[in-house]
Amino acid sequence: MGLVSLTAITCAFFLLTSIGQLHQRQSSQSNDDFAEFDDEEFDGVAPPEDTGKPEDHIPLDGSKIQKEATVKERGPKDDDVEEKKASVKSGTADKDFKAFEDDVDEDDEVLIEEESEGKEKPMPDLSVKTDGLKVISVPEHLRTKWDGFYLxxxxxxxxxxxxxxxxxxxxxxxxxxxxxxxxxxxxxxxxxxxxxxxxxxxxxxxxxxxxxxxxxxxxxxxxxxxxxxxxxxxxxxxxxxxxxxxxxxxxxxxxxxxxxxxxxxxxxxxxxxxxxxxxxxxxxxxxxxxxxxxxxxxxxxxxxxxxxxxxxxxxxxxxxxxxxxxxxxxxxxxxxxxxxxxxxxxxxxxxxxxxxxxxxxxxxxxxxxxxxxxxxxxxxxxxxxxxxxxxxxxxxxxxxxxxxxxxxxxxxxxxxxxxxxxxxxxxxxTKMEEAVSRMLHSQRQESQQQRKEEKIRLEKERLMTETDPDKLRKLEDLQAKRDRKRNQPKMKSMMVRMK
Structure with a gap:
């Protein structure tokens, strides 16, 4: 039962993902259809004369400015747009161009509204300009406070x-x-x-x-x-x-x-x-x-x-x-x-x-x-x-x-x-003095034995590290002679006086 429910959830996830990708493709394709009307209305129209009076016809909500910005950002023109430009220049289709311009304005307003809804809101500007200097407003959590120095x-x-x-x-x-x-x-x-x-x-x-x-x-x-x-x-x-x-x-x-x-x-x-x-x-x-x-x-x-x-x-x-x-x-x-x-x-x-x-x-x-x-x-x-x-x-x-x-x-x-x-x-x-003397004697013997063992160990290491055959043979003979002398029983010499 758990496996079936997991499979159903997985299929639903992939289905929703596919629908979302399809909707994204359609929206991008519809945006490309309006590209042919980007700059058409401004190519055949003469710029307005500067009369020195304020332009009352400019809307306060800035939709016209946003439309112009959107039109300037359009891509390359199609062949149909070029033909309509030529007809506008010759002056043969003034009425058709005005009707077409009204349609384009309505479509552009709808497109601008959709794009403005899809775009994220810009981050607020934290910088404040005063007298030509740009002062950065540090966020509250990054400001130095005395509470941060309690340690x-x-x-x-x-x-x-x-x-x-x-x-x-x-x-x-x-x-x-x-x-x-x-x-x-x-x-x-x-x-x-x-x-x-x-x-x-x-x-x-x-x-x-x-x-x-x-x-x-x-x-x-x-x-x-x-x-x-x-x-x-x-x-x-x-x-x-x-x-x-x-x-x-x-x-x-x-x-x-x-x-x-x-x-x-x-x-x-x-x-x-x-x-x-x-x-x-x-x-x-x-x-x-x-x-x-x-x-x-x-x-x-x-x-x-x-x-x-x-x-x-x-x-x-x-x-x-x-x-x-x-x-x-x-x-x-x-x-x-x-x-x-x-x-x-x-x-x-x-x-x-x-x-x-x-x-x-x-x-x-x-x-x-x-x-x-x-x-x-x-x-x-x-x-x-x-x-x-x-x-x-x-x-x-x-x-x-x-x-x-x-x-x-x-x-x-x-x-x-x-x-x-x-x-x-x-x-x-007296017993204590004898015990102390015996302890010192045993300690001296132990230290002497340790020195002898250390000397023998150094001699063996010297034999192991020697590479010259002649020197190695001499050292081995010398070591054997020392061993024979060490193992030889000690004999006491006695002097007999003869009359």
Missing amino acids: EFMLLLGLVSYALNFFYGKQKNQKLASAWLDTTRSTLERNFSVVGDDGTLKEPPSVTSATYSPVLMKETEHVFSLWCSGRVGCQSLLIDLKFVKRQDIISLISRVMKPTSDLMEVNVTLEEDFEPLIFAFGTKKVLSKNLKELQDLSSYCDGRKSCEKFKLTQYFYASELVETPDFVIDSELLKFLKTYPDLLEYLHISDQFSGKKPDEQAAASGTPVPPTAVAKVLQARFVMPKFGRTQAEDMELMLPCLKLMIYFVDKLKKLKLTKEAKTKAERNR
């Missing part, structure tokens, strides 16, 4: 916002650092002889000298550091203030998804006579991360353990020796955690601190990783409360943190391990 406006607004936020965030972090220094300066000056040394002077001035002026070094737009020295029990104390990147608007937007806070990191370098001890204490998330990344914790500590016996549910610890937790988690630390429960993130004490583990890719590539120099450190990280507030009463909450670190510096100086604990710690370090 540029958005980009410009983003750049301006970023610039304003940069200067505002930079100034805000600077105010926070200055407020912190003003609050903690007196405490640091009482416990250290040198506060705020920038390293430019060979002998930095002490806090009692007249030229003393603490310098808060600016590492980046959001990181500031303060270096102190001159206290018994430690070599130096470095404080890093790591603020939120307020100068970066993208970081502020990402902070909505991942909240961050201003931090204060304290790094104390202990004396050389410090007892062997490795201990870490902190929140679950931070301690788990340090156990995976730091070399000393992952090598010497067994794992993370809870602080339930100290009634600390949100903190965990990792220790090398069994006696260490009771020594570090004392009444002073418990009092601090009870008073300020959210300030301390982690506490790290180690005499084998070497930073993070070596890169796994470098170890897998066979490149020997030199052992990192170890240091005896006391590290801690504190969260600065009341985000972004620069008042003195807000910064005073950081004073108990500094006092806690000074307390541990004095306590670790007095630390004395038992004989069994010290023996165990030394044995663990």
Whole structure:
């Protein structure tokens, strides 16, 4: 059924197309029949005399002008038209010519009307002439409007916002650092002889000298550091203030998804006579991360353990020796955690601190990783409360943190391990040193083997690319000699002394 209907529609389409073509041919043929009357009425008539009066007989609708234009556009004349022209010139058929002219006028008017109906309407002229200049009227949809620059406006607004936020965030972090220094300066000056040394002077001035002026070094737009020295029990104390990147608007937007806070990191370098001890204490998330990344914790500590016996549910610890937790988690630390429960993130004490583990890719590539120099450190990280507030009463909450670190510096100086604990710690370090030496030895062997294989491969490529038969034979003999020497068993030479 569908095929029959499709066939009927196709036949009807072809039929209508044929009828349309036939009608077009007939209309074109009828137009050719009137070609013989194009210019006939004007050939034998004398032009009208110029009387100086306006011609009232010219129609206002312009049909006469259109008729003349149509007549001028006619094609060549036929033989009948030529005969009628001759009769008109001789003056023998004036009356017949007038009747014929009337018929031609009527026919031309009908033809002009049909042609004017078939023609398309001309496009309106968009040009306007003013004082000899041709001004083009631009269409409405091509004119420039401010609505078409919304993307540029958005980009410009983003750049301006970023610039304003940069200067505002930079100034805000600077105010926070200055407020912190003003609050903690007196405490640091009482416990250290040198506060705020920038390293430019060979002998930095002490806090009692007249030229003393603490310098808060600016590492980046959001990181500031303060270096102190001159206290018994430690070599130096470095404080890093790591603020939120307020100068970066993208970081502020990402902070909505991942909240961050201003931090204060304290790094104390202990004396050389410090007892062997490795201990870490902190929140679950931070301690788990340090156990995976730091070399000393992952090598010497067994794992993370809870602080339930100290009634600390949100903190965990990792220790090398069994006696260490009771020594570090004392009444002073418990009092601090009870008073300020959210300030301390982690506490790290180690005499084998070497930073993070070596890169796994470098170890897998066979490149020997030199052992990192170890240091005896006391590290801690504190969260600065009341985000972004620069008042003195807000910064005073950081004073108990500094006092806690000074307390541990004095306590670790007095630390004395038992004989069994010290023996165990030394044995663990000896095993670690042996493991490191074996690892370096295996890495050196692997790198040497790779160099040998690369040399053999280059020699084989040289043999394959050689075209001279004599040179090729010499190279093959040399390679065979090397192979025999390489495969020959090694013999030890012994010297026997004869009497």
